[in-house]
Amino acid sequence: MTTNPKPSKPEDVGGVLTRVNRLGTATEKLFSRLYTSLNRRSKLQQEEMEKVYALSRRNKQLVEVVKKREGEIERLNGILASIGEGIIMQDNEGRIVLVNNAARTLLGSQKAFWESELGGLFDAYRDVTTLDSELTPLGEPTRVQVNNRILGAQIAAVGNSEGERLGTMIVLRDVTRDTLSDRLKDQFVTAISHELRTPMAAIKGMSEVILGQKEGQPINRRFLETIGRNVDILDRMIVELLDISEMSANAFSVRDDLINIEGLVESVVRGVMPEVIRADLDVSFMARNAGYLYVLGDDQRLRWALMHLLQNSIRYTLPQGHILVTARLEQEENIAIQVVDTGVGISEKDLPHIFERFYRGEPRTSSGKLLDPRGLGQGLFIARKVSEAHKGYLSVHSTPGNGSIFTMVLPAASPQ
Amino acid sequence: MWLIAEDEMDIRNLVETLCQAWGYEAMSFENGSNVWGWLDEVEAGRYHGPLPDFALMDIRMPGKRGDELAYRMRSIPAVQNVPVVLMTAFSLNQNQRDDMMKFGVDEIINKPLPDFDVLYAKLHDVMYTKQQSLT
Numbered sequence: 001m002t003t004n005p006k007p008s009k010p011e012d013v014g015g016v017l018t019r020v021n022r023l024g025t026a027t028e029k030l031f032s033r034l035y036t037s038l039n040r041r042s043k044l045q046q047e048e049m050e051k052v053y054a055l056s057r058r059n060k061q062l063v064e065v066v067k068k069r070e071g072e073i074e075r076l077n078g079i080l081a082s083i084g085e086g087i088i089m090q091d092n093e094g095r096i097v098l099v100n101n102a103a104r105t106l107l108g109s110q111k112a113f114w115e116s117e118l119g120g121l122f123d124a125y126r127d128v129t130t131l132d133s134e135l136t137p138l139g140e141p142t143r144v145q146v147n148n149r150i151l152g153a154q155i156a157a158v159g160n161s162e163g164e165r166l167g168t169m170i171v172l173r174d175v176t177r178d179t180l181s182d183r184l185k186d187q188f189v190t191a192i193s194h195e196l197r198t199p200m201a202a203i204k205g206m207s208e209v210i211l212g213q214k215e216g217q218p219i220n221r222r223f224l225e226t227i228g229r230n231v232d233i234l235d236r237m238i239v240e241l242l243d244i245s246e247m248s249a250n251a252f253s254v255r256d257d258l259i260n261i262e263g264l265v266e267s268v269v270r271g272v273m274p275e276v277i278r279a280d281l282d283v284s285f286m287a288r289n290a291g292y293l294y295v296l297g298d299d300q301r302l303r304w305a306l307m308h309l310l311q312n313s314i315r316y317t318l319p320q321g322h323i324l325v326t327a328r329l330e331q332e333e334n335i336a337i338q339v340v341d342t343g344v345g346i347s348e349k350d351l352p353h354i355f356e357r358f359y360r361g362e363p364r365t366s367s368g369k370l371l372d373p374r375g376l377g378q379g380l381f382i383a384r385k386v387s388e389a390h391k392g393y394l395s396v397h398s399t400p401g402n403g404s405i406f407t408m409v410l411p412a413a414s415p416q
Numbered sequence: 417m418w419l420i421a422e423d424e425m426d427i428r429n430l431v432e433t434l435c436q437a438w439g440y441e442a443m444s445f446e447n448g449s450n451v452w453g454w455l456d457e458v459e460a461g462r463y464h465g466p467l468p469d470f471a472l473m474d475i476r477m478p479g480k481r482g483d484e485l486a487y488r489m490r491s492i493p494a495v496q497n498v499p500v501v502l503m504t505a506f507s508l509n510q511n512q513r514d515d516m517m518k519f520g521v522d523e524i525i526n527k528p529l530p531d532f533d534v535l536y537a538k539l540h541d542v543m544y545t546k547q548q549s550l551t
Contacts, residue, residue: 202426
């Protein structure tokens with residue numbers, strides 16, 4: 001329906017105007033209200049916008065903070081990666097969250113971690129939830145064996161400033177060498193006391209027997225020989241110990257007399273014959289290029305070095321085994337002396353250490369029985385140092401169960 | 417008759433000499449496995465020679481240790497009451513000593529051996545005490 005206003009009468013005009021005016025006012029009011037309301041909304045919007053701005057500013061700040069934290073974490077990771085100690089971090093459920101390079105190298109794999117005692121460390125301290133400080137060591141440091149290595153391990157709880165536990169950190173250090181040298185020291189002290197006391201007992205005892213004899217009675221030569229032999233043993237041991245301390249200080253030097261190696265080896269072999277027979281072994285000596293086997297060197301030191309090699313062969317070869325000693329010229333400039341035995345051989349574990357001072361391996365027969373002859377563990381150390389002091393070397397080749405070959409190479413000298 | 421077991425030839429000779437000087441006969445073994453083998457014979461009743469009335473043995477010997485031998489002797493009636501003295505050049509701790517004394521060893525003496533009159537007194541003291549404890 002369309003509304004066509006009726007043509008109005010003049011007397012009506014005033015009324016209409018009044019109405020229009022009223023309408024205008026109303027409209028104005030409406031618009032004003034509308035405006036006000038609109039205005040209010042935009043104000044709200046503005047507040048929103050401001051909030052958004054604030055949020056974005058905050059966001060920006062947070063991004064900065066996160067970046068900074070990331071930088072810190074990266075730096076921390078960098079530090080963790082580069083330090084020598086192995087670091088393993090676990091969360092509160094025991095899951096590994098971080099393994100640094102050193103730890104990876106020490107352990108090889110995470111499998112090794114879980115299979116070793118390290119894997120159980122977390123469980124032992126699972127219940128510790130409140131901490132006094134941000135890093136609280138848990139228990140005493142322990143020693144754990146992983147892949148032929150001995151690792152020192154300290155477990156610690158990591159917490160926040162409120163003392164809440166955030167996770168666990170295990171610090172690892174390779175103490176194989178420390179443990180080895182501790183063990184060598186203990187073994188040495190035990191062995192040296194025995195090695196010194198035994199000849200002392202013989203000397204003291206025999207001299208007392210002689211003193212107890214009636215005056216004028218002839219002295220039993222056998223007693224005197226015993227005393228003499230044991231004095232020699234002590235003398236040799238003391239000289240060798242002094243040598244060892246010189247060798248360790250790199251102050252070891254030897255004489256350079258002309259020595260006939262054939263004669264020297266022969267007399268050393270003859271000297272160990274009683275021991276060879278007692279051990280139910282046989283020994284043979286073969287020399288090639290006789291007449292050319294001369295070196296410039298120290299007769300006594302070379303004798304002892306060779307004697308150590310032979311004594312090892314005797315001690316680590318089972319009855320009815322064989323020992324072969326050879327000497328020959330090699331490429332006209334070196335003399336190679338080899339001691340070959342059919343003994344129990346040297347295990348892979350011992351092989352890298354046998355030339356270390358006072359190291360004594362754990363040689364076993366093929367049936368697993370441990371051979372533990374007396375000795376100080378100085379023999380191969382001395383033999384190698386003596387070879388080196390003659391500008392030569394001493395090498396080893398060994399197969400467990402089949403025997404060992406020690407090769408001493410010395411520069412040849414012209415017989416003049 | 418004294419049983420002597422010592423792998424160091426010079427010490428063995430010395431102890432034999434002493435033993436004879438004190439008026440006893442000696443039966444000597446140069447390692448632990450030989451004593452063990454002899455104990456096998458005794459246990460099986462195949463040994464008919466004189467039995468020792470005292471044993472002086474080294475602790476660390478090839479084959480069997482002195483304390484192992486002492487322990488086994490306690491289970492063989494023919495030698496179970498023989499006083500056993502062990503000699504050692506090693507330092508033993510109190511636990512090791514106590515263990516050995518608990519399992520059949522009557523006395524442990526250190527090398528170098530004490531002066532002979534002291535040694536004589538000590539060994540005879542062990543023999544006397546053992547005899548007292550048996551009667």
